[in-house]
Amino acid sequence: MNYKIENGKLLIYENDDFKIIEDDLYITDGEITSIGKNASIDDSDFEKINAADHLVMPGLINMHTHAYMTPLRNYADDVDFAEWLFNRVNPVEDNMAVEDAYTANLLAFAEMIMSGTTMYADMHMFRCQSAKAAKEAGMRALIGRGLVGDDLYTDGYRRFKEALDELEEYSSDMIRFSFAPHAIYTCSPKFYEQITKEADKYGVLKQTHLSEGIIEVSDSLEKYGKTPVALLKETGFLDNAILAHCVQMRDNDIEIIKECGATVVTNPASNAKLGNGFAPVNEFLEAGVNLCLGTDGTSSNNTLNMFREMGLLSLIHKGLNKDSTAAPAKTVIKAATINAAKALGMEGKLGIIKEGAKADLIFLDLKLPNMFPANNIISSLCYSANGSEVDSVMINGKFVMKDRVLTTIDLEKVLNDSSKWSRFLK
Numbered sequence: 001m002n003y004k005i006e007n008g009k010l011l012i013y014e015n016d017d018f019k020i021i022e023d024d025l026y027i028t029d030g031e032i033t034s035i036g037k038n039a040s041i042d043d044s045d046f047e048k049i050n051a052a053d054h055l056v057m058p059g060l061i062n063m064h065t066h067a068y069m070t071p072l073r074n075y076a077d078d079v080d081f082a083e084w085l086f087n088r089v090n091p092v093e094d095n096m097a098v099e100d101a102y103t104a105n106l107l108a109f110a111e112m113i114m115s116g117t118t119m120y121a122d123m124h125m126f127r128c129q130s131a132k133a134a135k136e137a138g139m140r141a142l143i144g145r146g147l148v149g150d151d152l153y154t155d156g157y158r159r160f161k162e163a164l165d166e167l168e169e170y171s172s173d174m175i176r177f178s179f180a181p182h183a184i185y186t187c188s189p190k191f192y193e194q195i196t197k198e199a200d201k202y203g204v205l206k207q208t209h210l211s212e213g214i215i216e217v218s219d220s221l222e223k224y225g226k227t228p229v230a231l232l233k234e235t236g237f238l239d240n241a242i243l244a245h246c247v248q249m250r251d252n253d254i255e256i257i258k259e260c261g262a263t264v265v266t267n268p269a270s271n272a273k274l275g276n277g278f279a280p281v282n283e284f285l286e287a288g289v290n291l292c293l294g295t296d297g298t299s300s301n302n303t304l305n306m307f308r309e310m311g312l313l314s315l316i317h318k319g320l321n322k323d324s325t326a327a328p329a330k331t332v333i334k335a336a337t338i339n340a341a342k343a344l345g346m347e348g349k350l351g352i353i354k355e356g357a358k359a360d361l362i363f364l365d366l367k368l369p370n371m372f373p374a375n376n377i378i379s380s381l382c383y384s385a386n387g388s389e390v391d392s393v394m395i396n397g398k399f400v401m402k403d404r405v406l407t408t409i410d411l412e413k414v415l416n417d418s419s420k421w422s423r424f425l426k
């Protein structure tokens with residue numbers, strides 16, 4: 001289906017800046033093919049979408065999450081980190097069946113779509129379930145099977161084989177894969193070296209958790225005499241890698257990350273909730289590091305709502321730095337769109353309304369009390385919106401939600417199937 005979107009306001013990014021224009025948008029075969037009143041296009045077979053009183057903007061890109069973890073939402077809160085991980089999260093993961101992970105992913109996508117996210121970067125534990133669910137739901141994804149071990153070809157091989165299997169079975173224009181070693185406290189430096197070589201061989205991206213908490217850094221300094229960042233630089237892994245968290249930066253960590261062309265994904269809600277602190281976002285921005293935004297999983301957030309995360313990113317860093325100009329709205333929106341596309345090697349294709357870009361679009365109702373008056377729509381995305389304004393979502397030129405009704409996910413069935421989780425949620 002081809003579409004002509006009429007009468008809407010469009011969020012455009014040009015010359016390193018966002019602006020709002022009012023114009024038509026033509027979508028052909030999943031791509032934006034023209035912006036503006038274009039009399040030369042024969043639009044007789046285009047479906048016309050009336051976007052009056054709506055903002056049409058690029059779908060948000062959640063660059064770090066664990067979609068399979070939705071059963072753990074509000075399950076282990078207000079407890080210390082060791083209790084949270086070892087006594088609450090791990091036992092549930094051990095008792096989840098493959099079909100539970102599949103349903104968990106669909107529930108995650110329903111929440112993502114209904115709050116304006118069109119793509120997610122995932123680290124998971126259940127072979128093919130993220131990819132299978134994403135394919136059915138029409139989500140765009142970067143998927144990585146979580147990997148752990150000292151040696152990729154011995155103790156790490158079972159999981160790595162699963163990563164290769166799903167890569168072979170599900171790779172597509174919509175679903176891309178990455179190799180995702182978990183963290184330096186579960187994977188050896190040799191393991192990271194091996195993964196780096198395999199990622200080069202398969203031409204896939206790399207993602208990992210890095211410098212999330214103080215203990216990770218002090219243990220690394222004691223064991224290796226280096227920060228986690230310096231340790232991973234030596235393995236070659238940091239080059240163009242996607243690094244979740246990076247809260248505890250020491251020495252010249254930030255310069256190393258910049259030098260290696262790595263992307264930092266900050267997760268403000270998760271870092272605050274688990275008591276890990278706040279990433280030095282201002283310093284990353286000043287150093288020119290590519291900064292993206294993620295929610296992390298629902299057990300440490302407890303939502304997958306990128307509008308909430310954008311608001312938190314800005315407010316936390318204004319408060320933390322005692323600087324009302326820190327993390328301004330445009331910087332935050334860029335982290336959730338343009339910068340994510342850069343990390344994915346998809347600049348100009350994702351996270352932007354532009355001719356030749358993928359038609360991953362969200363439609364926000366501006367005629368709502370919290371969005372009125374529309375003094376500054378760009379500000380409102382960061383400071384007023386909560387995701388419920390999103391009433392329609394298009395991914396790759398297909399509506400996955402229209403007027404608040406999901407078209408690819410049977411939400412009633414997903415909610416019903418999720419009631420079976422009581423079996424392992426004690």
Ligand SMILES: [Zn+2]
Binds near residue numbers: 064065066244297
């Ligand atoms: Zn994570």
